[in-house]
Amino acid sequence: MSVWDDLQGQEPVVEQLRRAASSDSPTHAWLLTGPPGSGRSNAARAFAAALVCERTELAERGCGECHACHTTLAGTNADVTFVATEKTTIAIVEARELVTKAQDRPSSSRWRVMIVGDADRMTERTTNVLLKAIEEPPPRTIWILCAPSPADVLVTIRSRCRAVGLRVPPVADVAALLVRRDGIDPRMAELAARAAQSHVGIARRLASDEGARSRRQEIVKLPLALVDVSTAVRAAGSLVELATAEANSSNEQRDAAEKESLLRSLGAPETGTLPPSMRSQVRALEDDQKRRSKRSITDTLDRALTDLLSFYRDVLVLQLSTGTGGPGAVELVNETLRMELVAYAARSTAETTLVRMDTVNKVRRRITTTNVSPLLALEAMAVSLL
Incomplete structure (x- = not known):
């Protein structure tokens, strides 16, 4: 060791x-x-x-x-x-x-x-x-x-x-780590490592949390549901809801525990109104928690858009697979959606796919570096992906 x-x-x-x-x-x-x-x-x-x-x-x-x-x-x-x-x-x-x-x-x-x-x-x-x-x-x-x-x-x-x-580690190395360190089934470890695109932390969560796998699958399949403007707007709203729910699920218990710990350390009364000096410290904690929640939602949206990019990455690989043994010979991040990806790739061109990937990347930069409304940015992106 x-x-x-x-x-x-x-x-x-x-x-x-x-x-x-x-x-x-x-x-x-x-x-x-x-x-x-x-x-x-x-x-x-x-x-x-x-x-x-x-x-x-x-x-x-x-x-x-x-x-x-x-x-x-x-x-x-x-x-x-x-x-x-x-x-x-x-x-x-x-x-x-x-x-x-x-x-x-x-x-x-x-x-x-x-x-x-x-x-x-x-x-x-x-x-x-x-x-x-x-x-x-x-x-x-x-x-x-x-x-x-x-x-x-x-x-x-x-x-x-x-x-x-540092480089992104190979999928096989990440899967081996999950098996050795976390005792995860080798088949599940390989699928999770591939879906996480070799991100060790995310691969571990996907391998151990069925809900996380389900949410990711829903995000990756979003392009398949884009038919017209109304479906694009609904899909964007669904993406924001998924990201917010996932971020809040990891923050709610932590926020409550931190507040309880602060009140206990301050010797706050169990009932009644808090003294002004205590209220100011509780407000400061709540302000920090709000900033943390905003960062958490932003990070979750960024990860969701990274998962969405993996769909178009697979489509592009399939579109460029001529001369490499055909679509069946290439490795995909989203292997479980191979049939849908092959059909989607046949309906567009590599140039169109690159434009769509650029659109997703621009929205990622706006969400992480500016104060743009995530819902409005995602709605505009979803419409552009039609």
């Missing part, structure tokens, strides 16, 4: 990070990039665990068995700070707290490791707060930033970091 075991299909990255962790003077700042599902955060945690590992032999660091490795992977190591946001952006206050903490000497490890899991969600002002700390960190501090691509981080930051690029 080692801390690198869950990084499936990332052998070059593992080798690079393993060598760095085995060095007495590793680079002080790292930028781990890769598409969603490539395992950026897992790689950052594994690297941090190897850096603070208690083994004295350089080649054995990252053993996965010592106390430091266990606590780092569990998120409880005092010398490893992991920051990710469930809101739209990382607040400038959070960045200042990181800079202050980065000045502390490690309490029991060789290094103090600062991990920013959502470096792409920092505004320019927030990033500038970190700039000096990353450029000239204390002697025993190492920064690890994670982002989808180098372009998502300001050039002033990425020019001071050593870049490591």
Whole structure:
């Protein structure tokens, strides 16, 4: 066992990070990039665990068995700070707290490791707060930033970091991980890994949650139901409802538990009106929960549109399969819909499919980067897909 075991299909990255962790003077700042599902955060945690590992032999660091490795992977190591946001952006206050903490000497490890899991969600002002700390960190501090691509981080930051690029792991590797780590049936693991397009977290959810599989199937089949403008508008509304329901289902219990915990810690009365000082703290919590809910819905819609893109990806593959053994020889993300996909591909051209994929991608960017109404954006997209 080692801390690198869950990084499936990332052998070059593992080798690079393993060598760095085995060095007495590793680079002080790292930028781990890769598409969603490539395992950026897992790689950052594994690297941090190897850096603070208690083994004295350089080649054995990252053993996965010592106390430091266990606590780092569990998120409880005092010398490893992991920051990710469930809101739209990382607040400038959070960045200042990181800079202050980065000045502390490690309490029991060789290094103090600062991990920013959502470096792409920092505004320019927030990033500038970190700039000096990353450029000239204390002697025993190492920064690890994670982002989808180098372009998502300001050039002033990425020019001071050593870049490591992760790839999307092969379907077979993700399926093998689900079987080994989660005990999932091999056939279900393979179907889930393919449907998730090798995103490990989503593959695990699809393999273990029948409701998630059903919702995804409904989203992927949306183009088959687009007949006229009225059906397109209804389909867009259904997509928003599905995304909102899925996001709320994961937030409601958590929100209630957080509120109950806050009231208990404040010593709030079980009945009657709360004192003004308590009401202000409850309002602050509710405001944070609303921002988190908005981010959750946005992320769920983005994932739904990614699933929708997989339909058109399969259609395009089928349309371009001439000379490769025919439609039956190509691998599809949505293998269970092969017959419907073949029929749909025969009714249009590859050029039309590319235009439709571009339409979906434009809506993804609008929803994740602007304040556009998701329903209006999806209605316009659905009509364009007719």
